[in-house]
Every structure is written in structure tokens, then in C-alpha cells.
Amino acid sequence: MPAIYNKDEVIKNSSRLLTASSELSVPLIVTEQYPKGIGSTLPELKNLIPEGTSIIDKTEFSCCDASGFGDAFLNLSFTSGTKDTAILFGVETHICVLATAIDILEKYNLNVVIAADSCGSRTEENHKLALEALRSMGCLVVPAETVIYHMLGRAGTPEFKKLLPLFK
Numbered sequence: 001m002p003a004i005y006n007k008d009e010v011i012k013n014s015s016r017l018l019t020a021s022s023e024l025s026v027p028l029i030v031t032e033q034y035p036k037g038i039g040s041t042l043p044e045l046k047n048l049i050p051e052g053t054s055i056i057d058k059t060e061f062s063c064c065d066a067s068g069f070g071d072a073f074l075n076l077s078f079t080s081g082t083k084d085t086a087i088l089f090g091v092e093t094h095i096c097v098l099a100t101a102i103d104i105l106e107k108y109n110l111n112v113v114i115a116a117d118s119c120g121s122r123t124e125e126n127h128k129l130a131l132e133a134l135r136s137m138g139c140l141v142v143p144a145e146t147v148i149y150h151m152l153g154r155a156g157t158p159e160f161k162k163l164l165p166l167f168k
Contacts, residue, residue: 001042003122004091010120011042013144014089016166017118018048020148023159026087027076030055031063033096061096064103073108085111087147089118094130101139112139115147 001007021028030049032041035057040046049055058066064073076083086104088097097119101112114134121127135141145167152160 004120005122005124005127006120009117013115013118014045015048016148017089017115017144018045019166020151020163022048022050023162024151026151028053029072031058031066034059062099062103064100064107085113087113087115089115091119092121093119094121094126098130098133101134101137105137113147114139114141115144116141118144
């Protein structure tokens with residue numbers, strides 16, 4: 001993470017997404033790219049991952065190619081809503097996020113939403129180029145705040161009131 005352009009924003013917005021996912025019971029799969037060499041998920045993010053979440057070590061660039069990902073993906077438990085959309089965020093945008101989006105579109109035929117400000121690359125240019133490519137493939141590329149408000153659906157709920165401080 002130290003090499004990622006705009007890393008503080010990526011961490012802040014990833015924290016927001018993990019907090020909202022937990023509060024709204026949105027199922028997650030977490031992958032870690034070669035944790036022995038690169039390192040594990042940052043502690044400040046790992047502490048926000050709900051218990052029971054699949055955490056998969058991988059060396060593949062696409063999460064879809066990682067051992068155990070397919071089973072974990074197909075066995076996600078949904079308490080409400082639909083199972084037609086995958087929300088992606090992480091690093092690096094132009095490598096793992098892009099490769100995973102391509103595979104989710106092709107293998108699972110799902111809508112793919114990219115939380116753009118929760119993704120990062122070592123250079124701003126690589127990040128921007130990847131976001132352009134993701135848009136051109138039909139992914140919805142939006143900020144984490146948009147993703148969270150869409151998951152909430154409306155104001156005035158207990159969940160909305162609990163998550164509102166994330167954006168103040």
C-alpha cells in the first residue's frame with residue numbers, strides 16, 4: 001500500500017465500504033495478492049471485515065482464477081436484494097481489479113460496479129486508464145459514497161442514521 005497513489009483516500013473509502021457492508025449485511029469475499037511477499041490486508045481494514053468472511057490468498061491477478069474463489073462466490077449468502085451485481089474495490093486498479101471485472105462479466109454475467117475512489121494503482125495514470133477501460137466494458141464506475149447510498153436505498157432508516165457519519 002505504501003506505493004499506491006492517493007493511498008489515504010483509497011483506505012478511507014475502503015473503510016467506508018467495509019463498514020457499510022457489515023451494517024447492511026452485504027456479503028463479502030476478500031482476496032489478498034501474495035500476502036507472504038506483499039503483505040496482508042491493512043489492519044485498519046482487516047478489523048472491519050465481518051467474521052465468517054472468506055479471505056482467499058492468491059497469486060492470480062483475477063480473483064476469479066484463485067483457488068476457492070468460485071465456490072466462495074457461488075455460496076455467498078444474501079439476506080435481501082438481488083444477486084446480479086458485484087461491487088469491486090482494491091488495488092491495483094489496472095491489474096487485479098481490471099482482470100477480476102473482465103472475468104466476472106464473462107464467467108458470471110453479472111453487473112459490475114467499481115468503487116473508483118476505493119481502488120488505486122501505483123500511478124494516477126494507470127488508475128485512470130483502468131477506469132476508462134472498465135467503463136468501456138460496461139462497468140458502472142462511481143464513488144464509494146454512491147455505492148453506499150444505493151445500497152441504503154433511502155434516508156431515515158436506522159441503517160442510514162448509523163452510516164451517515166461516514167460522510168460528515
